[in-house]
Amino acid sequence: MNTQAPTDIASGLVCPVPLQQYPSVLLAHGSGGKLTQQLIEQLFLPAFRNDLLSPLHDGAVVTINGVRLAFSTDSYVINPIFFPGGDIGELAINGTVNDLAMCGARPLYLSSAMIIEEGFPMEDLARVVRSMQAAAHCAGIQLVTGDTKVVDRGKGDKIFISTSGIGVVPDGIHISPEAARPGDVIIVNGPIAVHGIAIMSVREGLEFETQIESDTAPLNSLVETMLAASDKIHVMRDPTRGGVASALNEIARSAQIGISLVEERIPIPDEVRGACEILGFDPLYVANEGKLLAFVERDQAEKVLQAMRQHPLGTEATIIGEVVDAHAGSVVMKTSIGGSRIVDMLAGEQLPRIC
Amino acid sequence: MRFIDEYRDQALAQQYVERIKQITTREWTLMEICGGQTHTIVKYGIESLLPETINLVHGPGCPVCVTPLEMIDKAIAIASKSDVIFTSFGDMLRVPGSTQDLLSVKAAGGDIRMVYSPLDAVKIAQQNPSKTVVFFAVGFETTAPANALSVWQAKQSGVRNYSILCSHVLVPPAIEAILSSSSNRVQGFLAAGHVCAVMGYEEYLPLAEKYRVPIVVTGFEPLDILHGTYMAIKQLEEGRVEVENQYSRAVRREGNIPAQKLMRQVFEVTDRHWRGIGEIPSSGFRLRDEFSDFDAEKVFADVATITVQESPDCIAGLVLQGLRKPYECSVFGTKCTPEHPLGAPMVSTEGACAAYIRYKHVPSASAAGGRA
Numbered sequence: 001m002n003t004q005a006p007t008d009i010a011s012g013l014v015c016p017v018p019l020q021q022y023p024s025v026l027l028a029h030g031s032g033g034k035l036t037q038q039l040i041e042q043l044f045l046p047a048f049r050n051d052l053l054s055p056l057h058d059g060a061v062v063t064i065n066g067v068r069l070a071f072s073t074d075s076y077v078i079n080p081i082f083f084p085g086g087d088i089g090e091l092a093i094n095g096t097v098n099d100l101a102m103c104g105a106r107p108l109y110l111s112s113a114m115i116i117e118e119g120f121p122m123e124d125l126a127r128v129v130r131s132m133q134a135a136a137h138c139a140g141i142q143l144v145t146g147d148t149k150v151v152d153r154g155k156g157d158k159i160f161i162s163t164s165g166i167g168v169v170p171d172g173i174h175i176s177p178e179a180a181r182p183g184d185v186i187i188v189n190g191p192i193a194v195h196g197i198a199i200m201s202v203r204e205g206l207e208f209e210t211q212i213e214s215d216t217a218p219l220n221s222l223v224e225t226m227l228a229a230s231d232k233i234h235v236m237r238d239p240t241r242g243g244v245a246s247a248l249n250e251i252a253r254s255a256q257i258g259i260s261l262v263e264e265r266i267p268i269p270d271e272v273r274g275a276c277e278i279l280g281f282d283p284l285y286v287a288n289e290g291k292l293l294a295f296v297e298r299d300q301a302e303k304v305l306q307a308m309r310q311h312p313l314g315t316e317a318t319i320i321g322e323v324v325d326a327h328a329g330s331v332v333m334k335t336s337i338g339g340s341r342i343v344d345m346l347a348g349e350q351l352p353r354i355c
Numbered sequence: 356m357r358f359i360d361e362y363r364d365q366a367l368a369q370q371y372v373e374r375i376k377q378i379t380t381r382e383w384t385l386m387e388i389c390g391g392q393t394h395t396i397v398k399y400g401i402e403s404l405l406p407e408t409i410n411l412v413h414g415p416g417c418p419v420c421v422t423p424l425e426m427i428d429k430a431i432a433i434a435s436k437s438d439v440i441f442t443s444f445g446d447m448l449r450v451p452g453s454t455q456d457l458l459s460v461k462a463a464g465g466d467i468r469m470v471y472s473p474l475d476a477v478k479i480a481q482q483n484p485s486k487t488v489v490f491f492a493v494g495f496e497t498t499a500p501a502n503a504l505s506v507w508q509a510k511q512s513g514v515r516n517y518s519i520l521c522s523h524v525l526v527p528p529a530i531e532a533i534l535s536s537s538s539n540r541v542q543g544f545l546a547a548g549h550v551c552a553v554m555g556y557e558e559y560l561p562l563a564e565k566y567r568v569p570i571v572v573t574g575f576e577p578l579d580i581l582h583g584t585y586m587a588i589k590q591l592e593e594g595r596v597e598v599e600n601q602y603s604r605a606v607r608r609e610g611n612i613p614a615q616k617l618m619r620q621v622f623e624v625t626d627r628h629w630r631g632i633g634e635i636p637s638s639g640f641r642l643r644d645e646f647s648d649f650d651a652e653k654v655f656a657d658v659a660t661i662t663v664q665e666s667p668d669c670i671a672g673l674v675l676q677g678l679r680k681p682y683e684c685s686v687f688g689t690k691c692t693p694e695h696p697l698g699a700p701m702v703s704t705e706g707a708c709a710a711y712i713r714y715k716h717v718p719s720a721s722a723a724g725g726r727a
Contacts, residue, residue, distance in 0.1 A: 024462050027461075270356045274356060335399040337400075337578075338368060338404060339399050339400025339401055339402075340400045340403050341398060341403075
């Protein structure tokens with residue numbers, strides 16, 4: 001058992017920005033970027049550190065009586081709750097299913113806790129539940145336990161959903177962020193930044209007309225297809241909050257490898273690019289749902305790509321970069337005009353620029 | 356994507372790079388004025404393509420960076436008031452004042468809203484008649500017309516609960532401040548294309564003439580920057596001193612006359628303090644007296660007394676003039692970081708110091724498969 005003294009919380013500060021400099025929690029602490037990382041590394045990890053938690057993967061893989069179970073949890077607080085291409089209910093199922101799938105697991109059972117604001121229309125609640133039902137059916141999982149809380153009007157924002165899930169990791173599958181190694185190629189299963197822009201298009205104050213719909217989808221069946229094609233898939237990650245850039249930075253740090261991206265190869269739909277140009281966003285930092293990044297041994301890449309392209313969620317699968325020996329811990333991109341730049345983690349929330 | 360990809364074409368970029376290499380015979384220092392241009396340079400790794408003899412200095416044209424500490428503190432004081440809805444462009448929200456930033460005020464319960472246009476702020480004022488709605492009017496000549504229009508519109512339609520906290524700055528006086536410094540080493544300028552789309556470029560002619568520097572009005576796409584750089588270097592190599600227009604698809608010599616007229620109706624020129632640089636005479640806009648009802652500093656008279664000293668450790672002025680590299684500063688990366696900046700160029704991702712912090716570990720271009 002690990003018995004860390006409380007002082008470790010302070011002595012563990014490695015970052016130039018000590019936690020104490022923030023007397024209260026900012027939105028950016030939940031953005032999936034640097035401040036989230038700091039919160040985890042300086043507060044949560046020192047408090048709960050153990051071998052299962054420390055890799056900071058999307059889920060933990062625990063072994064019970066020789067059976068490896070993946071276990072994951074996530075909360076959904078999206079605003080607006082209904083958005084083009086999906087809603088909070090569908091997201092709550094798919095998100096946790098995907099976190100399990102990224103451990104290489106076959107997702108089986110989910111729990112759901114709902115925190116509902118007083119006055120929330122029953123009709124909307126029913127709509128959310130129907131959509132959870134459909135998503136669970138589609139992902140082939142069962143929702144087996146749950147909890148309901150109602151808070152005073154104004155003390156919540158319509159509805160928050162938290163889901164946890166377990167799944168079984170088949171024998172021979174060992175997927176984790178530290179497993180990335182030089183020579184791996186990085187595959188994405190389709191166009192990025194779609195979900196974030198779909199949400200942005202209906203957010204108050206930003207509304208713009210677009211056909212862009214969220215790409216939320218359960219990835220477990222695609223993952224099964226990929227794992228059947230090759231046992232040389234080292235890492236999988238769904239680049240949700242914080243986008244592709246944050247997910248790749250986490251992996252680069254965790255495996256202490258360098259990642260080299262090629263901007264031209266990263267698929268981004270024109271409509272999404274256009275919206276990003278107008279809003280001043282970098283699509284690499286925009287959230288995805290229903291997308292995964294896979295690190296695959298180079299000589300297996302073609303086989304995996306072929307398999308992915310046969311699957312409805314992988315028809316546009318493509319290689320966007322590779323793992324390299326150089327610049328360990330960071331992500332460098334060859335830009336569309338042939339220059340190179342570091343793709344850093346997001347410092348705070350991505351905010352529209354003035355100029 | 357049409358009208359975008361044409362300006363990010365790798366083969367054309369290579370051709371410009373080759374041409375620049377061909378004509379460059381010695382070291383030259385150019386300054387791009389606008390933060391948007393700095394952003395493009397950093398985002399596309401343009402410096403990694405140019406010959407090492409061309410030194411790009413990132414100028415003071417980031418409105419987020421140069422807004423004085425004092426003004427941020429005034430914004431924070433106003434935004435903390437209970438009957439106020441404070442509106443702002445997104446990236447101003449993260450800029451630290453002397454003790455906190457606007458996002459912290461929001462976390463503490465302040466009603467702070469990000470808007471894309473000051474006209475949205477006027478709309479919010481109309482929808483919330485019991486609240487006072489304040490818009491943080493920062494920026495260069497680019498944002499000034501829309502900000503002027505919001506005040507003009509509010510006055511026309513009798514919106515009494517709208518005001519702006521005005522901290523507008525102007526480009527030509529800043530160029531002159533840099534050029535007139537005895538230690539100046541900037542030899543040519545890439546002028547800010549969008550500022551010139553509003554103002555035209557006639558006001559740059561006397562500056563080029565007086566200080567014997569080429570000025571090239573330049574756009575914001577990678578090929579614009581490379582083209583503008585090529586034009587400026589060509590002038591320098593040929594010993595010419597002219598104002599040229601690279602961004603002719605958007606900029607006319609006389610600029611946007613109706614926008615200029617509206618700005619003059621609402622604003623008048625005033626002295627302005629620039630964060631990290633100091634006071635520059637006649638370098639900003641303030642509201643004319645007939646619009647003083649819309650001046651947040653008059654509406655909230657208590658904030659007028661707020662004064663703040665900037666950190667003496669910060670050498671932003673020297674960095675912005677290209678006299679020091681960010682890492683030559685004693686507090687760079689230690690007391691001064693992007694999360695807790697002491698001075699202007701560390702504030703925005705477009706600022707020179709923040710760019711150096713983020714990109715200081717850039718490996719050799721070959722390792723990244725970069726330089727062709």
